[in-house]
Amino acid sequence: MTKKYVFSFFRKFTPLLILLCLLSLLLPAPVAVADGPVNFPDPYLEAIIRGLIGKPIPEEILESDCATIITLPASTSGITDLTGLEYCTNLEKLNIALNQISDLSPLANLTSLTWIWAQVNQISDISPLSNLISLEHIELYNNSISDTSALSNLTNLNWLWLHANQISDLSPLVDNAGLSGGDWVTVCYNPLDADSVNIDIPALQGRGVYISCPVATEDGGCFIATAAYGTSTAEELNTLRAFRDEVLLENSLGSQLVALYYEVSPPVADFISEHEGLRTLVRELLVDPVAWLVEATEAIWGE
Secondary structure (H helix, E strand, C coil): CCHHHHHHHHHHHHHHHHHHHHHHHHCCCCCCCCCCECCCCCHHHHHHHHHHHCCCCCCCCEHHHHCCCCEEECCCCCCCCCCCHHHCCCCCEEECCCCCCCCCHHHCCCCCCCEEECCCCCCCCCHHHCCCCCCCEEECCCCCCCCCHHHCCCCCCCEEECCCCCCCCCHHHHHCCCCCCCCEEECCCECCCHHHHHHHHHHHHHCCCEEECCCECCCCCCHHHHHHHCCCCCHHHHHHHHHHHHCHHHCHHHHHHHHHHHHHHHHHHHHHHCCHHHHHHHHHHHHHHHHHHHHHCHHHHCC
């Protein structure tokens, strides 16, 4: 290769090389994707996460590991703290029912969530759910929720179970324009105010929403028994509640039975409450014998 040829080559391509150099200075440097370790303070939640991603102790759980989780089954696990779930950015279905969870803030940015089961916990604040607009199915019954305003923008909801909370105002549900024909909402066994009973429930029903057990009551969740007695203050109900709290909710199998009861009983209780003869039948042939048996064995299970 002659010097003349080399000189001709550089003279021809020098402007292009200069342009490429200038462009490389203007373009942003590639950004490294963070993949640091994730801490799960709750040991029960950590164990479930490790099982899902296949990483035993002492391997670090990384952000990229959490991002692979689509469905998280974590019911009846003794979980109290959800910290760390904020890194499960692709999570779509979350089951945290029957735990001791009170803080939902780690879920606030999990916008892929479509289903949440969080019944029978200690939740009072659901504001972290307010931006999760993909949510279709929420079960939050038997918690301590009083404010439902976070649900007003979740227009994809078609299944919303809120019974046995502390809710008095249902107007945020009326404000949710997405609730319509075929959707199912349970609000029974809440201390509903007069406007909720006389205005909000009829408004939702007028849009085709099925409202299960549209009854204002302060009861804590003995649905069929309450319907059978027609009151939430019967002495037999106190005995049944004590057995539920002191025996059933203290073990995994009992907790699952309670969860199943809470899931299937509202529409049954709704039907029973509307038929006086059936109420009497259920009370005398089912609830009274069970209450008697529970009371007769209190010396055993009450220790």
